[in-house]
Amino acid sequence: MNMDTIDYQGLLERVCEETRPLAGKGHAADYIPALAEISTDHFGMALIDTKGGLYSVGDADIPFSIQSISKVFTLTLALRELGNEVWSRVGREPSGHPFNSLIQLENEQGIPRNPFINAGALVVADMLLEAHPDPRDKILTFVRMLSANNSILIDERVALSEKRAAHRNAALTHFMKSFGNIGGEVEDVLNLYCNHCSIAMSCIDLARAFRFLAQKGIHQRFEEPVLTFSLTKRLNSLMMTSGLYNESGEFAYRVGLPAKSGVGGGIVAVLPGHFSMAAWGPGLNERGNSLRGIEALDRFTTISGLSIF
Amino acid sequence: MNMDTIDYQGLLERVCEETRPLAGKGHAADYIPALAEISTDHFGMALIDTKGGLYSVGDADIPFSIQSISKVFTLTLALRELGNEVWSRVGREPSGHPFNSLIQLENEQGIPRNPFINAGALVVADMLLEAHPDPRDKILTFVRMLSANNSILIDERVALSEKRAAHRNAALTHFMKSFGNIGGEVEDVLNLYCNHCSIAMSCIDLARAFRFLAQKGIHQRFEEPVLTFSLTKRLNSLMMTSGLYNESGEFAYRVGLPAKSGVGGGIVAVLPGHFSMAAWGPGLNERGNSLRGIEALDRFTTISGLSIF
Amino acid sequence: MNMDTIDYQGLLERVCEETRPLAGKGHAADYIPALAEISTDHFGMALIDTKGGLYSVGDADIPFSIQSISKVFTLTLALRELGNEVWSRVGREPSGHPFNSLIQLENEQGIPRNPFINAGALVVADMLLEAHPDPRDKILTFVRMLSANNSILIDERVALSEKRAAHRNAALTHFMKSFGNIGGEVEDVLNLYCNHCSIAMSCIDLARAFRFLAQKGIHQRFEEPVLTFSLTKRLNSLMMTSGLYNESGEFAYRVGLPAKSGVGGGIVAVLPGHFSMAAWGPGLNERGNSLRGIEALDRFTTISGLSIF
């Protein structure tokens, strides 16, 4: 197929239209009151190609809580800072267990399976606490730079709501600390984690921010590569095998693109060499991923024949 | 990069040369006496591109025991026969456990995580037993057709050796039968499994046979597609997340190509749209994958910049 | 309390009467057709004190399938033969998992937690196969001697029925063989196991047979002790911690006597220094133990104040 002639805008509109019956379906994340209030009728998509062309549909410019998508940003920062040392404290294998399981952690002596399960992201947060005096600000600055949007904020209400419900994450952090894999105070790690999960961004922001993953590490707004090609490849493969919680295999299989989801209903996906794109629909399926978002991405790749496979 | 001008032959030779220090390193699979005898000095690679160009180096035409690589062939046959019904009896998610774990199976009531762990391949063998009067012959005929090589055989000595060591697989099969997920006789399932694992093929045979996975399901030797584009995409994504046992995440991360390995020391990898390739080195690392094979594929993609990411 | 004046017969009758509302409740073991046919209306109890006084009520002389109760006999034989060497191949700790779990076995490298879970009893059967030319006959002779009843038989129909449903046990045996903890043929081990589980005995037979456990290892029909006091103590403590599958703690807590149950609906209990007793009611609770049998033993100890505690 000639990639130059693909009508991205038409594709987005068609996919949005065809998935309209799913509007309002699924349930918003209910363990965080501030998220539970969001209407499941929202839906938006945005795509940015490697030539800078921007395409969008629906609620593409409404900011929403990015939740676990933020784990890509913190991991990227940690990799920039520490390189492959990161892997001494967190693994790179897919997890056969639910995203917040303690079983795996116990079996593997406090080393989380990968940086996208909660335990792994908490370790990454701990790394950033060690590396920066003000890691919260560091993350926000980095994300604003990637998205070319200085108005991106952390939603304090969500962060607070999140912290109140954080007993499972507190358990994970204390548990890893008992194995010596958390250096900072548990309280600080949880704080940072709840804060970066509560960043609010739009589909357009996210598509822009993930651009370097479609461009071998290069991002228009950075002089130096955001990551080396080698680390970029690694980040994409990690999203491929572990980006959608316990539904990663199913998603790789249906959509065939590296991607990362969050319980706020967002999914960001990348076709290396071609584009980065984001979809948002707050209604979740039983595995915590956007019901309409997955369907839309599935159709997008099926109709267009675009896929890394 | 202009893919048309890549010097595949030069790349293979360079990679073969650079990994020579690994010759003789690792250990051959020792649980099967017939495999343990193979010299770990062997090494070969073959690549076939979508235009039919064939490139090879070293022992590329010596047949070896393909072992778990055969699981791709049996799954393909089952998908041709049953389509998506296959997934009612076997999952599609990566397994966080070693390839022959019973824990996962117990937790998930006899449904294996995916068709590449042993339990999953045993269920697929059971499906073929139900679908064909002589499934052993069916598999062999299919593989010969894919490879354009009618001299491909099952190594009876390996198959016998394999059956004698098959207590773990017998346990898996009986266990799944206790959950109702095996319809045939345990003995027959094990027989078929040990037979298809004992097919002997060369790197050149394997590169040819996997060609349809690089070509959206199309294979030169078949009039109809071997699999639909949709199922091809799915098979590739399954290799991506689960093709190298407990090292799948690490491999995806280092090499960035869908691939499948076997304890005979073979690895077959695919770059969709471009080529299929096979490497063979019988010395294994501690996770049961070819030591030199992985290193060679890593260098191949790193030097060339070829990767799905 | 003066143990000399306890009216055992009166107690049995009262308990039988009080538990009559449970007649017909529960379900007979349904995975073995030959057991599923037994009426859940049956109920009987028998008690033999250390002076030889025999007391009984209801269907105390109707033979039923002793099932897992037979594990006490095979373990006793193995201990007589091998002494403490037995413990190199099977553990002595309570199992936190269901009685036929493979998870524990995988975590502990093929060494079953204790001889009363299925895996442990299969290893004990393998020990007897190694120690005797005709272990099936050896067990039967031993049980007849203990019970002073030469008409005790193995119910061939049950044994056959059992073998047909033995996929879980076959899985356990193959699995342990893969770890090197089974020396004989899997087929032979399963055969012996299914045979000894299919011995048919009455409450009176069982009360007699367990007498040595109430008498520090001494049994009237044997010149030498059946077991040393030390091994007798150990067997009792094993019944105390692991005699009723996943309900052992609950039973120890309600009844406070070492005991062993079977899915045929039998339970044998011992008050060291005082008596051995058996109860039989084929209706099982959801953990596989006799519903009325447990209630009857609970009342028996509560009313009488008899308990090791």
Place this chain on the structure above:
Amino acid sequence: MNMDTIDYQGLLERVCEETRPLAGKGHAADYIPALAEISTDHFGMALIDTKGGLYSVGDADIPFSIQSISKVFTLTLALRELGNEVWSRVGREPSGHPFNSLIQLENEQGIPRNPFINAGALVVADMLLEAHPDPRDKILTFVRMLSANNSILIDERVALSEKRAAHRNAALTHFMKSFGNIGGEVEDVLNLYCNHCSIAMSCIDLARAFRFLAQKGIHQRFEEPVLTFSLTKRLNSLMMTSGLYNESGEFAYRVGLPAKSGVGGGIVAVLPGHFSMAAWGPGLNERGNSLRGIEALDRFTTISGLSIF
């Protein structure tokens, strides 16, 4: 045997003498600095029979950190307060996992297996927090009353040391709170737990305090029974199946008495109807139980033939 004529004092002295080669062996608990300092040369035993006769040997009147032995006191208080309601929040089955495992907790949705594993004791502490305005004082008063010793104190240094090392317990508590099985603040639960574990008592104090368990719930210092006979039986059976961490089965098997151990090196055991006794030796075996204490109790029951079996 005529229990009236047993020479308890002679037995204690003989056992103390025979186990002298174990003095200094094992290691003191090292995860709590304040415990690690204790000399492993200490050893003492005390026994009190149901007629009030007190016998002791060695360091029987030196107070030491009772640690997990305190779980018997808090459970007793909870049972006095809430009766069988206790069991809606904590189970009664032996745990096949190490004492501080999270795996079991995850599998069983936040309900600990029994009140003697850490998770269970933390839930019991939470119950006491709900039931009393000053539970720390309540526990101390209760223990002083049972031991007839008003000088019993909480070792604040140990409590503090303990809290600093409490990440595993914090993980357990947060985890259970995420399942809704902890009502109070995590901080308060951990505080109370670390405090009651840090009570310091001598062998004589402990033998006295456990007397009610040898006397069907009756204690000389209380007008009313401490517990009903039924609950006493239950507490004994719980100690029998779960009193010595992952060594409970082994201990039941060697010693044959209900008992509870602590990592301070203490073990308290009971022969219902006859006596309660305590042993103390700070050198631990690899399962966290007193090396010399277990050996001494083993010899004590073997020489005397005293055992519930």
